[in-house]
Amino acid sequence: MPVFSDQLNRAVYTLDFPQQIISIVPSQTELLFYLGLGERVVGITNYCIHPSPDVRTVTKIGGTKKLDMQAIHSLKPDLIIANKEENERSQVEALMKHYPVWVSDIADLNDALEMINGVGQITGSFIAANHLVNNIALAFNGIHQLMSSKSAAYFIWRKPYMVAGKGTFIDQMMGYCGLINVFDVGRYPIVTATDLIAAAPKVILLSTEPYPFVEKHLEEFKRMVPNADIILVDGEMFSWYGSRLLLAPKYFNSLIFGLQP
Secondary structure, eight states: OOOOOOOOEEEOOSSSSOOEEEEOOOHHHHHHHHHTTTGGEEEEEETOOSSSGGGSSSEEOOSSSBBBBBHHHOOOOEEEEETTTTTTTHHHHHHHHTOOOOEEOOOHHHHHHHHHHHHHHTEEEHHHHHHHHHHHHHHHTTTTOOOOOOEEEEEEETTTEOOOOOTTTHHHHHEEEEEEEOOOOSOOHHHHHHHHHHHOOOOEESSSSOOOOOGGHHHHHHHHTSSSSSEEEEEHHHOOOOOGGTTTHHHHHHHHHOOOO
């Protein structure tokens, strides 16, 4: 029986080519389909929306942090793809007692590329995964950063306000754009209007996920930091670390172009 290491350095034993795969991470679900494994994916979360319409007919097994364990058991998976941050530890550990569970741990682009290759290896799609990794690396080399870096805040939630802090994948994606995160206390700290005013970022990014910021929220932030550029951004481009990374550099270049003096 083959053995593979996940990103927690755990040994994961599987069949030669798993045929009943469950993904409990949206970006990794999209990756599995990109690698040509869609017919082997038997279960996904309610938040796995890409690729559409392919995922619509796949059995849903709850949310990323509130899994339907009975539904998972009924599918008899021979591999589950999880993530350290996006999934609830107690549930993942419970699944480990019954099934091979490969866990990713993503903090930066290198981790994401290693994850893609790791998923490729354990699913028998290494050639396609390696090709994808090379194309993503090439695309990121084509990002044209801001000519002069700007301070920035990236909001992921409202009531209470929450931002992406240092050490997160989002923070590194901001860095690729030439944006310097003004919040460096904690990974996803709660901040107040007073904190934001004191930090005085030149750019405020309002993400479409997990909180769905929309146009009506722009004025709310404009009142707090009137001199900042306040922009709605596609959260998937900043936080999905699977095959969607192929699209991110082009999106970042468009964003950067709009911020140039």
